[in-house]
Amino acid sequence: MRRNPFNDIEEMLDRVSRQVEEGMTAGGLQVPGSVPVDVADTGEEYVVTADLPGYETDDIDLTLSDGTLRLEANRTGEAEYAEGRYLRRERTETSASRRIRLPEPVDEEAVAAGFENGVLTVRLPKVSGSDDSKRIDIE
Structure with missing residues (x-):
């Protein structure tokens, strides 16, 4: 009995559709050459964590x-x-990039970054509100 090639195509499309749905529910699809990141809002600052295994500090530009x-x-x-x-050479030149739009202004002078065990952590303190607030009395 011969297999219907259209069944194979339909199975493949179902598999791709499931992967896209899973990627979207997990916070987005991973684009080749893109750095996977987590962005957390602690209230006081944004903390961006990025996985960069195999890179050195000098390889990274922020x-x-x-x-x-x-x-x-x-x-x-x-x-x-x-x-x-070399008998096999697959780990040659590699580049990765990512742009992260921050929802609120940050204090650019107080931004700090650290890199340890292939994980980059960037701390971006939010710009504090103005101290020129005025108390409003309720009558």
Whole structure:
């Protein structure tokens, strides 16, 4: 008995549809070359955590402009293997990037970043409200 090729196509489309739905409910789809991030709002600050395994601190470029945090990471592979020759070479030049739009202004002078065990953490304190508030008496 011959298999119907349309059944295979329909199964594949169902599988892709499920993956898209799961990706959307998990907080978004992962785009190739995009850095997976978590963005938390603690009330006082935004904390952005990004997974960058295999990168060094010097490979990462962070900029903040017009309320958007831009993260770019570039790693170049070594041209030669010091202890012999390559039999397979898949870990060569790699780059990843991500732009994160922040919902509120942040204190650009107080932004701090740390990188440990392949995880980048950026702390972006929110701009505090004006102290020129006026108490309103209720009559």
